[in-house]
Amino acid sequence: MAERPETSPAPPPPAGAHAISIGLSAVIVAVTGGDPKVLAVRRHALDGLPSGPLEPEHRTLEAGLRAWVERQTHQTLGHVEQLYTFGDRDRRETGPAGRRSLSVAYLALVREARPAGDADAAWQGWYRYFPWEDRRDGPPAVLDRLAGALRLWAGAAPDARAAEMRRERLSLAFGFGPQIGAAWNEERVLERYELLYEAGLVPEALREGAPERGGETVPGVEMAADHRRMLALGIARLRGKIKYRPVVFELMPPAFTLLQLQRTVEALSGIRLHKQNFRRLVEQQRLVEETGDTTAETGGRPARLVRFRREVLLERPAPGVRLPASSRGR
Numbered sequence: 001m002a003e004r005p006e007t008s009p010a011p012p013p014p015a016g017a018h019a020i021s022i023g024l025s026a027v028i029v030a031v032t033g034g035d036p037k038v039l040a041v042r043r044h045a046l047d048g049l050p051s052g053p054l055e056p057e058h059r060t061l062e063a064g065l066r067a068w069v070e071r072q073t074h075q076t077l078g079h080v081e082q083l084y085t086f087g088d089r090d091r092r093e094t095g096p097a098g099r100r101s102l103s104v105a106y107l108a109l110v111r112e113a114r115p116a117g118d119a120d121a122a123w124q125g126w127y128r129y130f131p132w133e134d135r136r137d138g139p140p141a142v143l144d145r146l147a148g149a150l151r152l153w154a155g156a157a158p159d160a161r162a163a164e165m166r167r168e169r170l171s172l173a174f175g176f177g178p179q180i181g182a183a184w185n186e187e188r189v190l191e192r193y194e195l196l197y198e199a200g201l202v203p204e205a206l207r208e209g210a211p212e213r214g215g216e217t218v219p220g221v222e223m224a225a226d227h228r229r230m231l232a233l234g235i236a237r238l239r240g241k242i243k244y245r246p247v248v249f250e251l252m253p254p255a256f257t258l259l260q261l262q263r264t265v266e267a268l269s270g271i272r273l274h275k276q277n278f279r280r281l282v283e284q285q286r287l288v289e290e291t292g293d294t295t296a297e298t299g300g301r302p303a304r305l306v307r308f309r310r311e312v313l314l315e316r317p318a319p320g321v322r323l324p325a326s327s328r329g330r
Contacts, residue, residue, distance in 0.1 A: 196218060
C-alpha cells in the first residue's frame with residue numbers, strides 16, 4: 001500500500017476568528033404633530049440607533065436591549081418586538097480582533113418623551129433619512145433624481161439579461177419603467193434602500209466599498225454602521241403591521257380625534273388618505289368608541305374625542321387600520 005504523502009498542518013485560525021459578538025439595536029418610533037420620528041443617538045458625527053453589546057449580566061437579549069436604551073436615552077420601553085438578526089458573513093467588528101458581529105434589531109412604539117441619557121440622543125423625523133418615502137403631498141421631487149440615477153445603473157449592467165432584471169426590480173420597488181407598471185407599494189422601504197445601496201447612491205455604500213459606481217449620492221441623511229438598513233426594515237414592518245394589528249394606537253394619546261388618528265396613519269404610511277373613506281373604514285371596523293368629550297384644539301368646531309376600543313382584540317383576529325386601495329396608487 002502506498003504511503004500517503006505527508007501534509008503540513010493547517011495554520012491555526014487567528015485569535016477570535018471563531019468568536020461572535022452580539023449587538024442589540026432599537027428602532028424606537030413615535031409620532032408627534034403628524035411627523036413620524038425615530039429616537040437617534042449621535043455616534044462619531046453620525047446618527048445611529050440606541051444600541052450596545054449583549055453583556056454577561058444581561059439575562060436575555062431583550063433585557064440587554066432595554067438596559068442599553070435606558071442608559072443611553074432614559075427612555076423606558078413598553079412592548080418591543082424583534083425585527084431581524086443581521087449577520088452577514090463579512091459583518092465584523094472594527095479593530096484588530098475583527099470578530100464576526102451579529103446585531104439583533106428590535107422595534108418599539110412609544111409616545112414621545114424627551115431623552116436625557118448619557119449620549120447625545122434626540123428624536124429625528126424618519127423622512128430625514130428616507131425623503132423619497134414621503135408621498136403625502138404627491139411624489140417628492142427627489143424621485144426624479146433617483147429615477148435618472150437608477151436607470152443609468154440598470155443600463156450599466158454587464159449584459160442585456162442583467163439589465164432587464166435590474167429594470168424589473170426598479171419597477172417593482174419604485175414604480176419606474178413600463179415593463180411591469182407596478183404602482184407604489186409603501187411597504188417596499190427596505191427593497192428601495194437596498195437598490196440605492198447596490199447602485200452606490202447612498203453614502204453607506206461608498207464608505208463600505210460596495211458600489212458599482214462612485215460619486216454623487218442622493219438626498220437622505222447617512223447613519224452609523226448599517227442602522228439605516230435597520231430603520232428601513234422597521235418602517236416597512238410598521239407600515240405593513242398597521243393594516244392587520246391595532247399597533248397605531250400604541251402611538252396615540254388615551255383620547256384623540258379621528259383627524260389625529262388619520263394624520264398619524266398618513267405619517268406612518270407616507271400617503272394621503274381620503275377623509276370620509278378613512279372615517280367610514282374606522283367606524284365599520286369598530287376600532288374606536290367615543291369618550292363623550294370634545295376638544296376645540298382643532299381650530300374649528302369642537303371635535304369629538306374617541307379612544308381605542310380594546311374589545312376589538314377579542315372580536316376578530318386582524319383588527320388593523322386597512323388602507324383604502326385607492327390611496328395606494330402612484
